[in-house]
Amino acid sequence: MVSIESLIATVVGPLIAHPEELTIRIEESDEFLEYHLVLNPADIGRVIGRKGRTISAIRTIVYSVPTEGKKTRIIIDENAE
Numbered sequence: 173m174v175s176i177e178s179l180i181a182t183v184v185g186p187l188i189a190h191p192e193e194l195t196i197r198i199e200e201s202d203e204f205l206e207y208h209l210v211l212n213p214a215d216i217g218r219v220i221g222r223k224g225r226t227i228s229a230i231r232t233i234v235y236s237v238p239t240e241g242k243k244t245r246i247i248i249d250e251n252a253e
Contacts, residue, residue, distance in 0.1 A: 188215035
């Protein structure tokens with residue numbers, strides 16, 4: 173079974189100009205598994221897309237993967253590090 177982290181990397185990687193700078197941090201809370209995308213600032217707009225359509229499509233794909241017990245979230249960290 174493919175992990176959600178590798179699924180995110182596979183979908184986001186081709187969209188960005190600096191794939192080597194893509195980092196995915198996983199934070200777990202009581203209710204959610206949050207996947208924080210840390211990107212080069214120039215790539216943030218590419219991942220979000222016009223009117224948020226690209227990130228919405230990515231979230232639709234990732235959220236359709238069944239998980240055990242916890243909901244999944246994707247968060248783009250704009251002010252990371």
